[in-house]
Amino acid sequence: MEKQKDEQVSEMSTCTCLWMLPEVCIADILALTSPPNVCSLSLVSKSLKSAADSDSVWAKFLPSDYRSIIASSSTPIPEFPSLKQLFVYLSHNHILIDEGRKSFSLDKWTGKKCYFLSARDLNITWGDTPEYWGWTSLPESRFPEVARLEVIRWLEIWGTIRAGILSPLTSYTAFFVYKLEEDSYGFDTRYMEVSVGISGVESEMRVAYLHPEPLYVPEYLYESPYTPPSPYQPYVRLETPWPDESDNLTFPELRDDGWFELELGEYYTGNEDDCIELRMQDVKTGCTKRGLIVEGIEIRPSSM
Numbered sequence: 001m002e003k004q005k006d007e008q009v010s011e012m013s014t015c016t017c018l019w020m021l022p023e024v025c026i027a028d029i030l031a032l033t034s035p036p037n038v039c040s041l042s043l044v045s046k047s048l049k050s051a052a053d054s055d056s057v058w059a060k061f062l063p064s065d066y067r068s069i070i071a072s073s074s075t076p077i078p079e080f081p082s083l084k085q086l087f088v089y090l091s092h093n094h095i096l097i098d099e100g101r102k103s104f105s106l107d108k109w110t111g112k113k114c115y116f117l118s119a120r121d122l123n124i125t126w127g128d129t130p131e132y133w134g135w136t137s138l139p140e141s142r143f144p145e146v147a148r149l150e151v152i153r154w155l156e157i158w159g160t161i162r163a164g165i166l167s168p169l170t171s172y173t174a175f176f177v178y179k180l181e182e183d184s185y186g187f188d189t190r191y192m193e194v195s196v197g198i199s200g201v202e203s204e205m206r207v208a209y210l211h212p213e214p215l216y217v218p219e220y221l222y223e224s225p226y227t228p229p230s231p232y233q234p235y236v237r238l239e240t241p242w243p244d245e246s247d248n249l250t251f252p253e254l255r256d257d258g259w260f261e262l263e264l265g266e267y268y269t270g271n272e273d274d275c276i277e278l279r280m281q282d283v284k285t286g287c288t289k290r291g292l293i294v295e296g297i298e299i300r301p302s303s304m
Contacts, residue, residue, distance in 0.1 A: 024051075026048065027057050031061075034109065038058075059083055062106075070095070075094075090186065098296070101118050101143075102118060103142055108218065113165070114301070117159045117298075118145070119295060126155075132151065135147060140259075142295075149293070150290060157280050160277050163271060166299070167269065168272060169269060170269050171267075172302060173263060174267070174276075175261040176194070176278075176280045180292060185292075187289060190285045191214070193284075197265070205277070206250060234244065250262065264297070276299075278299070
């Protein structure tokens with residue numbers, strides 16, 4: 001109890017000291033914190049709220065090129081009387097840019113840039129061959145089109161993004177965002193390889209599964225020609241990591257928007273000239289696959 005009281009007294013003293021300063025000084029101090037801290041302090045007093053709501057504070061949380069990003073948006077953006085309201089909008093909504101091939105938003109905790117590369121902005125091997133891939137629209141997607149896998153053995157999807165358009169000196173994580181149709185196959189029995197690295201430089205591949213509950217299938221089921229699994233074949237639920245030699249498997253997570261996301265890897269934006277390559281593939285097993293719906297790859301600041 002005593003420790004809690006001391007913390008409360010310390011917080012009140014800090015707020016009192018801030019309240020005694022000129023508003024321009026308060027604004028300069030608040031701009032050195034974070035958006036959540038500024039919003040919390042704005043509730044303390046009218047003078048703090050006035051400083052916390054000022055454009056000089058929220059200009060520090062918006063990226064320096066936010067005007068050009070907004071200007072290139074194909075999404076109608078309301079006119080806001082303050083930069084705080086613009087920040088709140090961009091941190092709770094995505095806007096389409098690059099002719100609808102990417103989306104942009106801000107991380108509400110830090111103000112760092114977030115990008116989402118649509119399926120049309122990715123490189124999909126044989127993606128323009130109707131025999132293997134189709135393109136359709138889904139009401140639950142933020143983009144005009146998504147890619148739908150008809151049938152394929154060689155699955156290779158990758159995208160690139162310049163480090164210079166991301167927030168500098170920031171650790172980012174890339175996620176492959178997708179769905180699996182009810183009649184999909186080839187993903188519950190075989191793993192993918194994923195990586196994030198610098199384009200042109202060989203990256204270490206990690207093992208990952210697109211299916212949230214992968215199964216083990218005896219090797220004889222993979223004898224050529226391959227026969228898609230049926231309900232009558234003797235599946236055995238995966239009890240231990242497979243393949244056995246890997247102890248660092250990655251599994252997908254279900255997002256709030258109904259899509260799955262699979263972590264591809266992390267990258268630190270220390271060099272703005274780097275071209276970051278984001279990759280997900282299965283080019284080794286020769287396993288037939290179908291029923292994958294690709295929305296794209298999202299790049300957002302890594303969780304602390």
